[in-house]
Amino acid sequence: MNSIVECVPNFSEGRRAEVVDEIVAAMLGAGVKLLGREMDADHNRSVITFAGVPNAVEDAAFRGIAKASQLIDLDAHRGEHPRIGATDVVPFVPVRGVSMDECVAMARRLGERVARELNIPVYLYERAATRPERRDLAYIRRGEYEALKQEIASNPDRAPDFGPARIGKAGATVIGARPYLIAFNVNLATSDLKIAKEIASVIREKNGGLKAVKALGFMLREKNIAQVSMNLTDFNVTGILTAFSAVQTEAQKRGVAVLESELIGLVPLEALTQVAAQALKLPALKAEQVVETKLFGE
């Protein structure tokens, strides 16, 4: 079965479409496919999602970083979103047939190459981090490009994992590996926001709830219903159906029904197979049993 890695580089350009076009064009090629492309003018940032076989994805990420370093000047960049580099952050995400360790190895190899060939300082983050505090992107990015520029040479806490302790117009790049993130919302048959907030508070990991689940309560103003909005940060730890059932149980305790749920963006087949396996008491179900996997994935 083909291994699939997703990569979601964030570039510090959200206004000049032709620049983003050029970066995307540099990344595409055999073995990778574009899955998404978002530009935000206020953030002055774009988020590109692509996926494919690991080697091709790693090479594509390198080409994107190289191209962005030619086209984006951090000294001239203004935007609402925190950033430290032309290519700000590059996570590798296992989708299928690839371990987290392999994605960590990709991140380290790419980081070393970016430093060597492009002379850009690289910080490893999330599962690829070399220091516990660097798991946290916000920590690495504190003070943004402007602060990093001042401190990188003098502050040992700012020493990059690869590359020079000095920074050019392309800034620094954060590279790492993390699990696939699933954005999953459950709409409640109530207009009482307090109930959604309570449920979110009970089920989220931070408060001792489900592991690898972040949750917030929101109001959907147009529909006048309350929503529990979740990020499942590792569906192999807490899957979609487990999260859904937890919300449903908590809602029932409060006399509220679940209206429906929604998945934002794409999900890996494994995450859906897992839902079906759980719902059908079918532990043996695997993605390989899907006709389409046999047809396209092997």
Next chain:
Amino acid sequence: MNSIVECVPNFSEGRRAEVVDEIVAAMLGAGVKLLGREMDADHNRSVITFAGVPNAVEDAAFRGIAKASQLIDLDAHRGEHPRIGATDVVPFVPVRGVSMDECVAMARRLGERVARELNIPVYLYERAATRPERRDLAYIRRGEYEALKQEIASNPDRAPDFGPARIGKAGATVIGARPYLIAFNVNLATSDLKIAKEIASVIREKNGGLKAVKALGFMLREKNIAQVSMNLTDFNVTGILTAFSAVQTEAQKRGVAVLESELIGLVPLEALTQVAAQALKLPALKAEQVVETKLFGE
């Protein structure tokens, strides 16, 4: 999104592997992929499963029928399984992005071509049938090759849909279209076969139960547990989770728990997406939301 049709031709050869090899080799080519190959020596029959884009699948089926007509002689064929032709039956099955009507059109076009180019009588069956009684394969195949040979010229009920009302050593071929068949079993936490038989009897269409569901109760001797074994003949009418839930409900009424379930063979992604959509109250979920579909299926 790529359209996918599956084709499951049955050939009257289950002993000479080299003959089956040659037929399979004739069918494979650009746009089609082999999914399964079963030979049964007692039945003296092989079942080949392949799938791909509609045009390629239709052409592949023709090449298989042509090759089988050269290599298999029905006058010399003996086997336990009923048959009327070297290529006995050829169903087209919509998997994705293809309607049943399109598969019916494929069956008719292929039937006309087989008659014209190979001079083989063709009967249309299931959803492609031109007479109600011909929906039923067993009806078309009554008396097998030997009876058909005697009656085809004289009995108007035996008149083929395409081709000559006379039969050669390649016999006649039945071509048609049907929904994807899912073989799905639910194992019960009991060794009482009677309970499995009762449940099967309640849920199957024949007794007024779930539409497009065939069900039988079986004993799994090795595990000493009873099983409700189902064929879901159209998952768009009754899906896997609906069937599972019906068995579970009936089991609960009888004080018996469900141990686990099993899916035999491959299932279309749509059938799994449907399970997840139902389990998560997520009506908007579509196969297009799966990363792999974006990567391979478009």
